[in-house]
Amino acid sequence: MSSALLSILPEVVLTVTGVLIMLIDPFFAPTASKKALGWLAVLGTLGAAGATLLQLRSHQILVTFSGSIQMDTYSVFFHLLIASSVLLTLLVSLDYFKPGVTSHSGEYFALVLFGSVGMMLMTCSVELLMVFIGLEISSISTYILAGYRKGQATASESSLKYFLLGSFATAFFLYGIALAFGATGTTSLTGIASGLSITAFPTMAFLALAMMLVGLGFKVSAAPFHVWTPDVYQGAPAPVVGLMSTAPKAAVFAVLLRITATTYSSELLHARWVLLIGIISVLSMTIGNLGALLQKDAKRMLAYSSIAHAGYLMVAYTALPADSIAAAAFYTAGYAAMNVGAFAVISQLGGYDEPLRTIDDYRGLAQKHPVLAAALAFFLLSLVGIPFTGGFFGKFYVFNAAIGAGHIWLAVLGLLNSGVACFYYLRLLTALYSRQLGEESAEFEGSSPAAVLAIAGAVLATLLLGIVPGKVLGLAQRGATVQVSRNR
Amino acid sequence: MNELVDTIMHLALFLIFGGLAVLAALNLLLQRHPINSALSLVVVMMSLAVLYWSLGAEFLAAAQIIVYSGAVMVLFVFVIMLLNAGEEERTKGSKIASIAGFPGAAAIFCLLSFVFLSEGHKLGLSHLGGSLDEATSNISQISSLLFTDLLLPFEVTSILILVAILGAVVLAKKER
Incomplete structure (x- = not known):
């Protein structure tokens, strides 16, 4: 196999599957169940994961397409992460669209696959133009997916808000790329890294990086660029929220890590960059947690919690190099496992119309659906950061890295915020296990076997990350070493 | 002599279309009616295309006219006309937009001009009427x-x- 093909094999597999789904879709009757297409999408995702493992086995760093793509352990790590969360989301969505509810569930699966092509391209490209196109593919797919429940006003609001603010953010990112080109004469990250240390335009270079940070900050919903998050999460279908709060964010964090790693080659920029990211992470943690305290709607609460988690994650970015890259990568994995899981349970309990909204609606759910409630409780505990869950080690490594770099104030603020976060997660948890029953309006149709498989997978992943984190951390560390050595 | 005429002509072009771009951009912000704003945007795009062309970036100028003035703006105008709904199209401007928007836009403008002015002498100047690469x-x-x-x-x-x-x-x- 040619090295060029090998370096983008997972993306090729996903694209081909997506196109196949679009071609087969017209042969189904409009009211027929499109579950078979969903299974095809699952197969395609498994194929992409297999292709990624093939890349890992080749044990080499491939730089292909005139330096736009770099296949290394780092990209493999994020490819696997994205493939797993897409896989779980697909399994949850298989029975989400009942036949007759919507006539475009075939396109749903194609859009998810195309979106993940964009995300995967972001994590393996070292050329900012390529990153930009990947970012756009992933964003546009998620804008559409957010508005998939077309009859509902909140869905249209969600899609439109996400689209307008997201496009605004993209413009910032693009302006950042243009200024970076102005300052260093190249859009390749390797070129920028070497150009930054000798550039005659330090102010412009810093402005370029700041603008890229604004654009990417929007996409990961870091404060003060977070305003869209609660409304979008509230209106989007629950499986889609599970996807868009994990996989695209992981891809953006991967890009941000690559960009951050390029900045510390420049002494002058490094100090300012650390300050900027420190401020953003403190703001995200505080606003996210305080906002979540005030929420009554469960999905809005999890939206604010995702803002807070973006904050925790960015603490690691202030503490480069190698150890904290691994810490941040590990955190994205842990967060993906528990958050996809939490939204999988919510989509099972709520179904398409989502009659369960407020935390009061979840009251006494454990008596009716003990297994689902237990799974949700486990994910909530992981989001709090209780030991033996992925959330604990994620926080542990991140704060450890911050302390190691001497940013003790950041670690202290992060821990204080985790304390505040306990309140609202535990409020939902106690509601689940209260004796008094809530007014659960809709009858529960029984969870689908595929979704149960997905929830079980998410529980297993969260548990394994919390008990034996070594394997994933090892892979993350190998990826981090590649990043560090490249910029020396 | 010929060169002098050339320079003056280019300077005149720059002043006319640069001024037009700024005026149209201001008009875009100040107009209350969306159609007027959209048409001002067309003027901004066209003037920018002339500026690009006078700096020697012919491709960018052509792309600017085809993509922005041709495709994007026609779409804008169509959407505004399709959504035409009597009084609703006249906005009074939202509170937040006027409180945070204008200072924000001014701040970004100042920041960018500061960066370009402070590093301008090192960036070098392109000259009007030249081309990016003669060869x-x-x-x-x-x-x-x-x-x-x-x-x-x-x-x-x-x-x-x-x-x-x-x-x-x-x-x-x-x-x-």
Whole structure:
């Protein structure tokens, strides 16, 4: 196999599957169940994961397409992460669209696959133009997916808000790329890294990086660029929220890590960059947690919690190099496992119309659906950061890295915020296990076997990350070493 | 003598279209009626295209006219006309936009001008009426770059367009 093909094999597999789904879709009757297409999408995702493992086995760093793509352990790590969360989301969505509810569930699966092509391209490209196109593919797919429940006003609001603010953010990112080109004469990250240390335009270079940070900050919903998050999460279908709060964010964090790693080659920029990211992470943690305290709607609460988690994650970015890259990568994995899981349970309990909204609606759910409630409780505990869950080690490594770099104030603020976060997660948890029953309006149709498989997978992943984190951390560390050595 | 006329002509072009761009941009912000704002934006785009052309970036000038003035603005105007709904189109401007928007825009303008002015002498100046590279036209340079170094981004753009088409179909199709 040619090295060029090998370096983008997972993306090729996903694209081909997506196109196949679009071609087969017209042969189904409009009211027929499109579950078979969903299974095809699952197969395609498994194929992409297999292709990624093939890349890992080749044990080499491939730089292909005139330096736009770099296949290394780092990209493999994020490819696997994205493939797993897409896989779980697909399994949850298989029975989400009942036949007759919507006539475009075939396109749903194609859009998810195309979106993940964009995300995967972001994590393996070292050329900012390529990153930009990947970012756009992933964003546009998620804008559409957010508005998939077309009859509902909140869905249209969600899609439109996400689209307008997201496009605004993209413009910032693009302006950042243009200024970076102005300052260093190249859009390749390797070129920028070497150009930054000798550039005659330090102010412009810093402005370029700041603008890229604004654009990417929007996409990961870091404060003060977070305003869209609660409304979008509230209106989007629950499986889609599970996807868009994990996989695209992981891809953006991967890009941000690559960009951050390029900045510390420049002494002058490094100090300012650390300050900027420190401020953003403190703001995200505080606003996210305080906002979540005030929420009554469960999905809005999890939206604010995702803002807070973006904050925790960015603490690691202030503490480069190698150890904290691994810490941040590990955190994205842990967060993906528990958050996809939490939204999988919510989509099972709520179904398409989502009659369960407020935390009061979840009251006494454990008596009716003990297994689902237990799974949700486990994910909530992981989001709090209780030991033996992925959330604990994620926080542990991140704060450890911050302390190691001497940013003790950041670690202290992060821990204080985790304390505040306990309140609202535990409020939902106690509601689940209260004796008094809530007014659960809709009858529960029984969870689908595929979704149960997905929830079980998410529980297993969260548990394994919390008990034996070594394997994933090892892979993350190998990826981090590649990043560090490249910029020396 | 000829050179002097050339310089004066280019300077005149720059002043006319630069001024026009600024005025139209201000008009875009101040107009209350969306159609007036959209048409001002067309003027901004066209003036910018002339400026690009006078700096020697012919390709950018042509792309600017075809893509922005041609495609994007026609779409804007169509959407505004389709959504035409009597009084609703006259906005009084939201509170937040006037409180945070104007200072924000001013701040970004100041920041960018500061950066370009402070580093301008090191960036060097391009001269009006010149071309970016005397030897080859920038169209051939761009196209060779597009099909060699930037081949993958160019190809992957097709997925981007496919996703956009798919989205348009999904969002516009009637539920059965």
